[in-house]
Amino acid sequence: MPSDLFIVGGGPAGYDAAMAAAKRGIKTTLVEKEHLGGSCLNWGCIPTKFLLGAVASLAELEGQVKMKTASGQIQLDLPALVDRKKRHLEATRKAMAAALDKAGVQLVRGELKMIGAVKSVVTVGDEPQVFEYKRCILATGSRPAAHPGLKADHDAILNSGDILSLREVPKSLLVVGAGFIGLELAQFFSRAGSAITLVEAAPRIAPSEDEEVSKALHQSFKRMGWDIHTGVRIAALENAAGRARLVLEDGREFGADKCLLAVGRLPNSRNLMLEMLGAEVKGAGWVHTDEHLMASPTVYCVGDVNGRTLLAHAASSQGEWAVRHFAGELSDPYEPGPIPGCMYGAPETMRVGIMEAQAREEGMDVKISRSQMVANPIAQAHGATGGLVKCVWGEGRLVGVTAVGHGVASLATLGTVLVSQGWTHKQCEEFIFPHPTLDEALKAALLGPAA
Known part of the structure; x- marks a missing residue:
């Protein structure tokens, strides 16, 4: 059955766009191949905050111990925390599906195989189905990056999704990449009891931040006992008898029970053949968009996959804006203003x-x-x-x-x-x-x- 709006991806951009469209009476179909909520809910923003929230009391106790006003111990139960996180994510996904159904959005569980100007092919189960529409919003998000020689084996070498399911705190953790993902997860495991070794190719940790902020973070994490190495390049990373082994180009070698790869994100635009629509795909697959977030005359491209700003709230803003533009409520270029x-x-x-x-x-x-x-x-x-x-x-x-x-x-x-x-x-x-x-x-x- 034809739709007015066909949305691909049920993360923050796609879900919020679908709900915004439903409020306006726009006939909408939302396709999601895996979990509603996307990376943010399932492997990113939300689960990492569950972990950090669980060790916040440890950080508070550290401060009081430093001031000699309190003492004691707090024991983290990681299996219980992982189970609680899992229950929350499942309940949230269920609530999102119910909200879509109540709003009148058609939710299709399937994978986009080919995108077209006004019709696309989606594999539902094992069967290809064709969906027709007036316009499409592509909101397929991003995934953890892998580089030559730096790939997760999902055993000793983990990506940011893998590590969230660990049920035992590793005695030692090697973190490759000192952006926000690496630093947040390193903080959790540090307070949970892991010895942290942090490796970053840039001259400083948090390289996208103000230099004074990077310096303050470095000092704080050094006080926590982290072994930090910046401005270094990796020659090899491997699983050696069940443990992570990393060798730098200068010959230094590090070993750890587990390694977290936090070396950026890549867009989920593979095999969609967007170029057939006249869309421009750059670099690793980032989809170029014009001033109205459009990759082609009938396809909006919002959220991580367009590479503008890889933040959930930026993705939601773009998704909702695309709906307003489609509805004829605005015509000026997309200008989000400052994004925190x-x-x-x-x-x-x-x-x-x-x-x-x-x-x-x-x-x-x-x-x-x-x-x-x-x-x-x-x-x-x-x-x-x-x-x-x-x-x-x-x-x-x-x-x-x-x-x-x-x-x-x-x-x-x-x-x-x-x-x-x-x-x-x-x-x-x-x-x-x-x-x-x-x-x-x-x-x-x-x-x-x-x-």
Whole structure:
């Protein structure tokens, strides 16, 4: 039966697009080959937060022990945690399916085999079926990257999906890649009892973040006992008698019970033959989109697969925007404004807008103001006083905020509002912040001397 809108992929972009279309009375079909929720729910954002939430009390206890105000032990039950995570994911997927059904969205469990301008072939069970539509939203997401010589064997060498199902904490864990995925999972296993060795090809960990943030993270993780190696290249990685063995190009060798490969993401665009529609596919398979998120005259491409911003909330924004564009509610180019990003754990990070290096590269009249977390009463109360909040000013307006430290991800929403509206120093002075709160670290940075 023909649909108005044919959506491929039930992750944040596809699911939110389907629900937005249903609210508008648009006849919609959603195809998902595996699990509703995509990588975010099943192997990314949500399960990793279940793990980090389970060791948050350990981080809190560390702070109190450091201040000599408490002592004791907290025992993690990893099998129970993994089971709880599994129950939550299953229940959430069930609730999502029920919501789609209630909204009138046709949910098809199958795999897209060939995409067309107004009809596509989907394998449902073992049978190919043809679906017709007016327009398609392609939201197939991404998967863990593998590079020559750096491939998961799903035994000793794991990807980010594999490691979430471990039921025993490895005594030693080798982490290849110091982006947010590697750092969040390394934090969990470190607090759960693993000895961490971290290897990163870039000159610093968290290489996409502000340099001051990277430095603060490095110092924090060194204090946690991590063995960190940056600016290095890997010559070999293998499963040696059930353990991971890594050799660097300089000859140094490391072994561990398990290795986590966290070396980026790749788009799920294989074998779709998008070029037949006139779409442009770049590099590893990233689908080029125009100013209206369209890869061809009838196909929108949203979320990770277009390579714009690999974040779940960015994907949802794009999916919902594509529906509004299809419905004729807007015609201007897609302009999401500043998109916040956070790393969770202890410490956390947040950033939104333009960082200092980019602002200077763009030739702005740049000024920087900061506050140190040690001056914040909430950070002091938790015994977690490392880190800072940093504000970037361009032409007299706030263009970026970044932070690292205790609970700073909670500053992301307010920071995004201030940056998106381009607040001036005077506006910040007139805004009342509640006391005592972590938000006051942002206030101190906004109102601090700028130079």
